[in-house]
Amino acid sequence: MYEFNYHRPGSVADARGLLDSSDDAMLLAGGMTLLPTMKLRLAHPSDLVDLGNIEALRGITDRGPAIEIGAMVRHADVSRDETVRSAIPALAALAGKIGDPQVRNRGTLGGSVANSDPASDYPAAVLALDAVIKTDRREIAADDYYRGMFETALEPKEIVQAVRFPKPGRAAYAKFPNPASRYAVVGVMVAETENGVRVGVTGAGPCGFRASVFEEALNHNFSAAALEGLQIDPGDLLSDIHASSEYRAHLVNVMARRAVQSLGG
Numbered sequence: 001m002y003e004f005n006y007h008r009p010g011s012v013a014d015a016r017g018l019l020d021s022s023d024d025a026m027l028l029a030g031g032m033t034l035l036p037t038m039k040l041r042l043a044h045p046s047d048l049v050d051l052g053n054i055e056a057l058r059g060i061t062d063r064g065p066a067i068e069i070g071a072m073v074r075h076a077d078v079s080r081d082e083t084v085r086s087a088i089p090a091l092a093a094l095a096g097k098i099g100d101p102q103v104r105n106r107g108t109l110g111g112s113v114a115n116s117d118p119a120s121d122y123p124a125a126v127l128a129l130d131a132v133i134k135t136d137r138r139e140i141a142a143d144d145y146y147r148g149m150f151e152t153a154l155e156p157k158e159i160v161q162a163v164r165f166p167k168p169g170r171a172a173y174a175k176f177p178n179p180a181s182r183y184a185v186v187g188v189m190v191a192e193t194e195n196g197v198r199v200g201v202t203g204a205g206p207c208g209f210r211a212s213v214f215e216e217a218l219n220h221n222f223s224a225a226a227l228e229g230l231q232i233d234p235g236d237l238l239s240d241i242h243a244s245s246e247y248r249a250h251l252v253n254v255m256a257r258r259a260v261q262s263l264g265g
């Protein structure tokens, strides 16, 4: 059976202390990924450090040019929050399309960003909006964060505290969901930022990435027509029972054009 010590600290410092006190301790957010992983015996932590009691990880704060969302904010709250809906409606819409109501009411922004599932939705937003991942040690720019399949720039025992999303001029997210899980077979966010158009892609590759060829085209001419005939190299993409790499490459273009069209381009 499962054998672990359960902790529910009241501060990030205490959580950090608990992580440091054992080699095999793991953080628990909503448990949406971690608990099934434990049930499959793919993870067997000695200690579970539940972040659910840490008030500092919960808020959504308007910081003027950006919105900061705490790691323990659930997807349902991101989708419903008035600050997010008015400043970055595309982010609220993205959160509202994650999984099903049960998943949205348990899953958290921090858990999703730390886990970096290749089919998760947030990487598209983190990259397109040029977000910053705030941890208990440092701030990590979006472009430095995603490294590979389930691999990020986070070090062992580093705690995601919040994600800061700069407010874009305008942005839209288009997703081709897996019909069973709603995970993204491909999801694309297009955003007009202060540094030009950014295109964040998720679902297609081992981790989120920017479609720089698309960004170049949209910076010259912000229209769906500008993306006609452009393609991401399928050689860099995933191929599995859900979709071949060629189909995913096709979908990246289709989702990008849909996002641009929904912004009037």
Ligand SMILES: Cc1cc2nc3c(=O)[nH]c(=O)nc-3n(C[C@H](O)[C@H](O)[C@H](O)COP(=O)(O)OP(=O)(O)OC[C@H]3O[C@@H](n4cnc5c(N)ncnc54)[C@H](O)[C@@H]3O)c2cc1C
Pocket (backbone or CB within 6 Å): 026, 027, 028, 029, 030, 031, 032, 033, 034, 035, 051, 071, 075, 097, 098, 099, 100, 103, 106, 107, 108, 109, 110, 111, 112, 114, 115, 119, 120, 121, 122, 158, 159, 160, 161, 181, 182, 183, 184
């Ligand atoms: C049926 C189903 C459908 C889903 N569909 C979608 C979908 O359509 N789109 C989508 O994007 N996602 C989807 N998800 C994923 C879901 O949205 C969760 O975000 C994801 O499972 C992470 O769950 P969690 O937040 O509960 O984190 P947990 O499962 O508690 O933790 C996940 C991992 O992150 C670590 N961790 C947690 N919090 C932190 C932190 N603050 N700092 C550092 N490390 C941390 C944990 O130690 C663990 O390794 C789906 C999940 C399920 C079960």
